[in-house]
Amino acid sequence: MQLEIDTPEHMAELGARLALELKAxxxxxxxxxxxxxxxTFTRGLGEQLGVRGSxxxxxxxxxxxxxxxxxxxxLVHVDAYRLGSAAELDDLDIDWSASIVVVEWAAGMLDGVAEHWIEIDIRRPTGAGADVADGDEPVExxxxxITGHGARWRDLRLD
Known part of the structure; x- marks a missing residue:
């Protein structure tokens, strides 16, 4: 499934919609x-789940x-940017079966970690054609x- 998300608020709303589908x-x-x-996506997901802390x-x-x-x-929020492999991700001792786990920078990190997962790739405009708001980041x-892996997510829809 491919979506165009036009504002940070809509990105958070997408996270909130996905949260309604998630369980331990x-x-x-x-x-x-x-x-x-x-x-921003994870923040919306966390708000929908009613997590403590920002x-x-x-x-x-x-x-x-x-x-x-x-x-x-x-909700376990992971930054895999500094990890070198799926084994290092597994070394974090996360209780995978009792938690909802969101891993940022997850590409190549999930081999053998889970039987089913949702992969979300976010691409933003870059270069001279990108509009700029307050600050350096391009406007949406x-x-x-969004790609579902495994039987649980075969028919994932967030409409």
Missing amino acids: GDLVALNGELGAGKT VTSPTFVLARTHRRLVEGAP PRIVT
């Missing part, structure tokens, strides 16, 4: 360059667990490609 044991892999919207870019930690303010599986649209 689910894994979401986010890929995209710096500033693509990975953390979801921020995981710059100084490899993984942060966000407990829920309501009953349900915690982002092209978001």
Whole structure:
């Protein structure tokens, strides 16, 4: 499935829509360059799940667990940027079966980690044609490609 997301608010809304489908044991892999919207997506997902604390870019930690303010599986937000392999991801001792896990910079990191997962690739405009808002980041649209892997996500729809 491919979507065009035109604002950061809509990126957060996409995360919130996906959160409605998630349960303990689910894994979401986010890929995209710096500033693509990975953390904005995760923030919307966390808000919908009702997690405690604010979801921020995981710059100084490899993984942060966000407990829920309501009953349900915690959200584990992982930054795999500094990891070298799926084995190092597995070494984080995440309780995969009891958590909803979102891994940023996940490309090539999921071999053998899970039987089913959702992969989300976010591409943003770059170059001279990209509009610039306040700051350095181009204004949307982002092209978001969502691919379900494994039987659980074969028919994923976020319409």
